[in-house]
Amino acid sequence: MRNVFPPPSHGPLWANEPKRLPNWVELIRNYPFGVVGLLVLVIIFVASGLAHWIAPYDPLETNYANTLAAPSLQHWLGTDTFGRDLLSRVLYGGRTALFIGVSASIIGSTIGAMLGITSAYIGGWFELILERFLEVLLAIPTMILALVLVATMGRNLVFGIDFNLVLAIALPIVPNMARIARSQTLTIRRQAYVDAARTLGFSSSRIIAWHIAPNIAGPYIVMVTTFVSQAILIEASLSYLGLGVTAPTASWGLMLAGNAFNSALTAPWIVIFPGVAIALVVFSFSMLGDALRDIFDPKASAGR
Amino acid sequence: MIPGKTFIAGLAAATVIVSAAPVAAQGEPQYGGALRYAVSDDPANFDCHAANNFAVLMRLAPHYSTLLRFKPGNYPEIEGDVARSWEADPEALTYTFTLHPDIQFHDGSQLTAEDVAATFERLAFPPEGVISERIETFRQIESVEVVDELTVRFHLKEWDTSVLGTFASPWNCIYSSELLESNPSYPSRVVMGSGPFVFEDFVAGSVWTASRFENYFREGQPYLDRLESYTMEGQAVVNAIQAGQVHTDFRGVSPQAAERLRTALGDGITTHVGPSLTHFLVTFNSQSAPFDDQRVRKALNLAIDRWGGVAGLGATSEMKYVGGPLMPNGQFSGSDAHLESLPGFSRNIEKAREEARQLLAEAGQADLSFTLTVRDGPPILVDFAVFLADQWRRVGVNAELKIVQTPEWASALTNSNFVAITDIYSALREEPTEQLTKYISYDLSHRSAGRFDDPVLDDIWARQAVETDPRARLDLLRKFEERLMEQSYSLPVVWLERSVAMDAKLHGWTFSPSNFLYLDQSGTWLSN
Numbered sequence A: 001m002r003n004v005f006p007p008p009s010h011g012p013l014w015a016n017e018p019k020r021l022p023n024w025v026e027l028i029r030n031y032p033f034g035v036v037g038l039l040v041l042v043i044i045f046v047a048s049g050l051a052h053w054i055a056p057y058d059p060l061e062t063n064y065a066n067t068l069a070a071p072s073l074q075h076w077l078g079t080d081t082f083g084r085d086l087l088s089r090v091l092y093g094g095r096t097a098l099f100i101g102v103s104a105s106i107i108g109s110t111i112g113a114m115l116g117i118t119s120a121y122i123g124g125w126f127e128l129i130l131e132r133f134l135e136v137l138l139a140i141p142t143m144i145l146a147l148v149l150v151a152t153m154g155r156n157l158v159f160g161i162d163f164n165l166v167l168a169i170a171l172p173i174v175p176n177m178a179r180i181a182r183s184q185t186l187t188i189r190r191q192a193y194v195d196a197a198r199t200l201g202f203s204s205s206r207i208i209a210w211h212i213a214p215n216i217a218g219p220y221i222v223m224v225t226t227f228v229s230q231a232i233l234i235e236a237s238l239s240y241l242g243l244g245v246t247a248p249t250a251s252w253g254l255m256l257a258g259n260a261f262n263s264a265l266t267a268p269w270i271v272i273f274p275g276v277a278i279a280l281v282v283f284s285f286s287m288l289g290d291a292l293r294d295i296f297d298p299k300a301s302a303g304r
Numbered sequence B: 001m002i003p004g005k006t007f008i009a010g011l012a013a014a015t016v017i018v019s020a021a022p023v024a025a026q027g028e029p030q031y032g033g034a035l036r037y038a039v040s041d042d043p044a045n046f047d048c049h050a051a052n053n054f055a056v057l058m059r060l061a062p063h064y065s066t067l068l069r070f071k072p073g074n075y076p077e078i079e080g081d082v083a084r085s086w087e088a089d090p091e092a093l094t095y096t097f098t099l100h101p102d103i104q105f106h107d108g109s110q111l112t113a114e115d116v117a118a119t120f121e122r123l124a125f126p127p128e129g130v131i132s133e134r135i136e137t138f139r140q141i142e143s144v145e146v147v148d149e150l151t152v153r154f155h156l157k158e159w160d161t162s163v164l165g166t167f168a169s170p171w172n173c174i175y176s177s178e179l180l181e182s183n184p185s186y187p188s189r190v191v192m193g194s195g196p197f198v199f200e201d202f203v204a205g206s207v208w209t210a211s212r213f214e215n216y217f218r219e220g221q222p223y224l225d226r227l228e229s230y231t232m233e234g235q236a237v238v239n240a241i242q243a244g245q246v247h248t249d250f251r252g253v254s255p256q257a258a259e260r261l262r263t264a265l266g267d268g269i270t271t272h273v274g275p276s277l278t279h280f281l282v283t284f285n286s287q288s289a290p291f292d293d294q295r296v297r298k299a300l301n302l303a304i305d306r307w308g309g310v311a312g313l314g315a316t317s318e319m320k321y322v323g324g325p326l327m328p329n330g331q332f333s334g335s336d337a338h339l340e341s342l343p344g345f346s347r348n349i350e351k352a353r354e355e356a357r358q359l360l361a362e363a364g365q366a367d368l369s370f371t372l373t374v375r376d377g378p379p380i381l382v383d384f385a386v387f388l389a390d391q392w393r394r395v396g397v398n399a400e401l402k403i404v405q406t407p408e409w410a411s412a413l414t415n416s417n418f419v420a421i422t423d424i425y426s427a428l429r430e431e432p433t434e435q436l437t438k439y440i441s442y443d444l445s446h447r448s449a450g451r452f453d454d455p456v457l458d459d460i461w462a463r464q465a466v467e468t469d470p471r472a473r474l475d476l477l478r479k480f481e482e483r484l485m486e487q488s489y490s491l492p493v494v495w496l497e498r499s500v501a502m503d504a505k506l507h508g509w510t511f512s513p514s515n516f517l518y519l520d521q522s523g524t525w526l527s528n
Helices: A023-030 A032-049 A086-122 A124-139 A142-153 A163-170 A173-188 A192-199 A204-240 A269-296 A298-302 B003-014 B054-063 B113-124 B163-168 B177-182 B235-243 B255-268 B294-302 B306-313 B336-341 B349-362 B379-393 B406-414 B432-438 B455-466 B470-487
Strands: B016-018 B034-039 B068-070 B078-080 B083-089 B094-099 B141-148 B151-156 B197-203 B207-212 B226-231 B269-284 B319-322 B369-375 B398-404 B420-426 B490-503
Touching (some): A032 A086, A032 A269, A086 A173, A086 A204, A086 A269, A142 A163, A142 A204, A163 A173, A173 A204, A192 A204, A204 A269, B034 B235, B054 B197, B054 B207, B054 B226, B068 B163, B078 B083, B094 B113, B113 B141, B113 B151, B113 B177, B235 B490, B255 B269, B269 B294, B269 B319, B294 B349, B294 B470, B306 B379, B306 B490, B319 B379, B369 B379, B379 B398, B406 B420, B420 B432, B432 B470, B455 B470
Parallel strands (some): B034 B226, B369 B398
Antiparallel strands (some): B016 B269, B068 B078, B083 B094, B141 B151, B197 B207, B207 B226, B269 B490
C-alpha cells in the first residue's frame, strides 16, 4: 500500500512557506523605475542641499582668464563664458530648481485640493461658479498662463526668492489639482462613514479635515510629484526667456539662456550639463510619480 | 600725418570683411527684389527728431532725406544729400546751402529751402509739445534764414566745426514745412519724407514695409523694389539669417553667432567686422544717497577690472576694447599710459580695489547694497551687468540686478528713477562735442542721466568745442577725462566690436563704426 501522505515534517509547519522577501527588495522588484527615480532624486536633493560644502567653487566666482574651459581635473564640468565653474553652478542651480519646483507644486496642489474638496462637498452655486472659473484657467496653456503672470506681476523678492515667480508657477497647477480632488471627494462624500459623521452632527470643516482630506492623501502625493517636474520645467523655461530667476543666480534654465546656444558650438559642455540636470530631475520625478500612483491605486494599474 | 588720417587708416585696417566673394566681384548694381532685415524693437513713435533708439532709425531712415549725409563707401567723409553744395564762412559765422532742384516729397510736393529751415527750426527751437532729443547739438545755431527757394543759410553763435556732422545726422530728417505749419507734431504719426522708399504699412510686433519711391531725386536709385523689416532679436535673428528668412540685422550679431553663420552657410554669408562707436556705461544717481558721495562713486569705479574683463569677455562677446568716454585708438583718445593713470583703468587691480575698500569704509558704506537697473534685450546687456555686479562683489558691494523691459528702462533713465543704471551710447562719428554730451551736467544735456551739476566739467567741454588748435583740444579732452573719472558720475566701461553678418547676395551697403549710418538703403541691391 502506497503511503500517499508526505513524510512528517521535522520543523514547524510555516517553515515550508516560501521565504518572504524584505519590503525594500519587493519594492525594487515591483517598482524598479520608481526606486531609481527616488534614488536619483535623493542624490540630487542631498547634493544640492550640501552645495555650500561640496561645490568646489563659489558659483558666482568669475575667472576671466579661464572662460569656456573644457572639463578638466580643476573644473570637472568645465567653465562658462564668465569662467565660472559649471559643476558648482549646476549644484547651486539644483537648489533653485528644486526649491521653486517643490514649493510651487505644494502651494498649487494644496490650494487646488482645498478648492476641489470644498466645491464638491458644498456643491450648489459655489461649486458651479468655482468650476467654471477653474475651467477658464484650464483652457489657458500652462506656460502661457505662467508667462503672463510673471510679466504682469513683476518681481517680489522674499529672502532672495522671487515669491511672485513661485505663485506664477503654482497657479496653473491649481485647477488641475482641484479637478482631481473634486472627483475623489464626490465619491468619498457618499461613503457610509461620512454619512455617519454627518449624522453625529460633526461640522462640515471637521468632516472635510478629518474624514475626507486624509482619504485623498494618496492622489495628492502622486500629483505633487507629477507637478514638481512640470514646475521645474516652467521655471527653467521662464528663466531661459529672461522672466524667471535673475542673473547671476545659478539656475539651470538661465544657464541655457543668452548666448549659450552660440557658445555651445565651441563649448558644448555649457549646455549639456544643465540640460542633463533638468532632464534627469524631470524624468526622475515622473518615474517616482508613476510608482506612487501604482502603490496608492493598484486597481488603476492592474489593467496596464 | 594728422591724427584724423591715422584714425581712418587704422579703421580701414581694423575693419575686416570676411567673404568668399571679393568686393570687386560685386559688379554693377541690379534692380529689383525685396530686402528683408531684422530690427530689435518696434518704434514708439515715428518722429526722427524725438527718437533715440537705433531700432526707430532703422525703420525711418529709408523714408527721409537729410541736408548732408555721410558719403557711402567713404566713412567718415560728408557729402550733400538734399544739399547740392555749401559754403562755410567762419568770419561771418554762416553756413550757406544750395539745394538740389526737383526734389519731391512722397506726396508729390516740392522740397524747398522752406522745408529745410522749418525742420532745423523745429530741431533747434522746438515748439511746445515737440521733443528735440539732440537739442544740445544745435546750441550754436542762432537762426535759419531762407535766402531763396533753393538756398538756406544758418547763422551760428560761435564757430563750431562739429555742426557739419549735425547737418549730416540721419536723425535730422527733413519734414514738410506745409504739414508742420498745420500740425508741428505730425511726424510722430505720419511717415512722409523725400527718401528713397515710401512707407506702406506697419504691423506692431511684426513687420514694417516700404516700396521704392519712383521720383527719388538720385537718378537710378534706389535699386530695391521693397523693404521688409521684421521685429525680432537675439537668437531668433541668427536663426532667421541662417534659414534665409532675413538677409541681415544691420546692428550686428555676436562674434559667436557670426562664426556659427559662417560655419553653416560658408560662401553664402558675408561678415563685416570692425571697431564700433558704441560703448557700455553705468550711471549712478548723484542726486541721492549713497551716490551723492563722490567717494562711493569713485570706489565702485576703482573696483572694475576693465582690462581683465575685456580679455575674458572679449573672447565670447562684442565687449572687446577698454576705453574712456572717447573711442579707444581713435582720433581723440589718449595714450594707453594716460588711460591707465585714470581712476578705474589701473592694471594693478588689487591695489585699486584696496583703495576702493578704504573709500567705502570712509564713506560708511563698507557693506553697500543697491539695485542696478538693467535693460533686458540682447544677452550682452545682461552679461555686462553681471560683469559689473561681479566686480563690485569683490570689494564687498552687493548689486542686485533689476532686469526690466526697454520701455521701463528708458523711463527710469529719463525720469531719474534709478539708483544705478546700465546704459549704451552709440555715436554717429568721432566728435567729442557730441560724444561727451552723455557725460556733462543734466542742465546742458538731457542725454546725461546722472542728474549731476559740475560746472568744472561743463566748462572743459564748452572750451574744447570751440578750440581750433588740435593739440590744445586734445589737452582739454584729457582734462575732461581726468575730471570725469575722478568724480565718477557715469563710468564708461567697455567699447564694442561691430560684427554684421549678411546674406552674400546683399551688396552696396557701407559698413561703419556707427550703428546709425547708411540705413536709408538707397544704394543697397540684391544680386540674383
